[in-house]
Amino acid sequence: MPENVNRQIILKSRPAGMPKESDFDLIETPIPTPEFGQVLIKSLWMSLDPYMRGRITSSPVGDVIESEAVGRVMESRLEGFKAGDIVRGRIGWQEYGLLDVTSAFPVNRDYGPISTSVGVLGMPGLTAYFGLLDVCEPKPGDTVVVSAASGAVGAVVGQIAKIGGCRVVGIAGSDEKVSYIVDELGFDAGINYKTQDVDRALSVAAPDGVDCYFDNVGGPITEAVLAHLAMYSRTVICGRISEYNEAEPSMGPRILRYLHSTRSRIQGFTVNQYPQQFEEGRAQLARWVKSGQIKYREDIVEGFENSPKAFIGQLGGANFGKLLIKVSDE
């Protein structure tokens, strides 16, 4: 190690509404030394994810921002791990971190590039896999609608639904994102919610109604989709990114009449419900990625110090693909 400096980004002040760069601080501390049972990791790729907005609300001011990363073992005092191994874990926004037997997960490099372990083959990919297959239960011929469709989760949802023989409609925030999901990922239709009326566009794109709705955004987009539910439809509430910066919920339960009249099912879901099946899901996703049936896109920001700016951009929809911070060269 060239110098004994660990750069960390900590929460400086708790944001009200959309976070600002001034809510974060970059500090320098000594690189920690692993104790018995620990490994020292140098972060290579840091994953930025929308759920971190919620963690910022609940974690103490002064703490390192929580996140997952994949990195290289520099020093090991943990049986089964040696210097040079690639592992994944909740290192947070810092260049070096300590993990132990409960928090260090070896990365299977046969599956693909190591960055995919926090993207299409990691938490976002698994979220798509279990949320769609286990909660939405799509059948061939079903119409599946997914919001935030070009994102890390949504893009995989749509492609798995296509593999399963569904008609897939994606909702995204730019024409470029809409052409990506239709022309490159093979979705049947795309709706730009910033330039089109979602309600009217769905009448055309999903004329027989929506059998499965995979909701990543909440808010007015979801309100519009629910008015198009087919009989006995299934909706998974995966995320509510349009609401993460709101101090108060913006609307009441105006959705109930649609659920009632269509006898539909709506279910909240988190990927952490499926720890026993993660390896099965990861292996299947890796097979689909290798065969080309699932494509993925990464939005790579160079430089650890750019994390706050990139995260704020993510909450406004600026990223196009799985958002990663390249912390250092592999």
Ligand SMILES: NC(=O)c1ccc[n+]([C@@H]2O[C@H](COP(=O)([O-])OP(=O)(O)OC[C@H]3O[C@@H](n4cnc5c(N)ncnc54)[C@H](OP(=O)(O)O)[C@@H]3O)[C@@H](O)[C@H]2O)c1
């Ligand atoms: N339940 C779980 O276990 C679980 C796990 C992982 C993720 N999630 C949730 O899944 C959702 C997607 O996550 P991801 O990893 O795919 O994130 P991502 O790759 O960063 O994509 C998020 C996308 O959401 C869209 N968006 C942002 N603000 C919006 C708004 N106000 N209205 C509508 N769309 C907006 C943006 O694209 P546009 O340009 O299209 O607006 C943005 O790129 C998030 O809500 C996240 O919290 C849940």
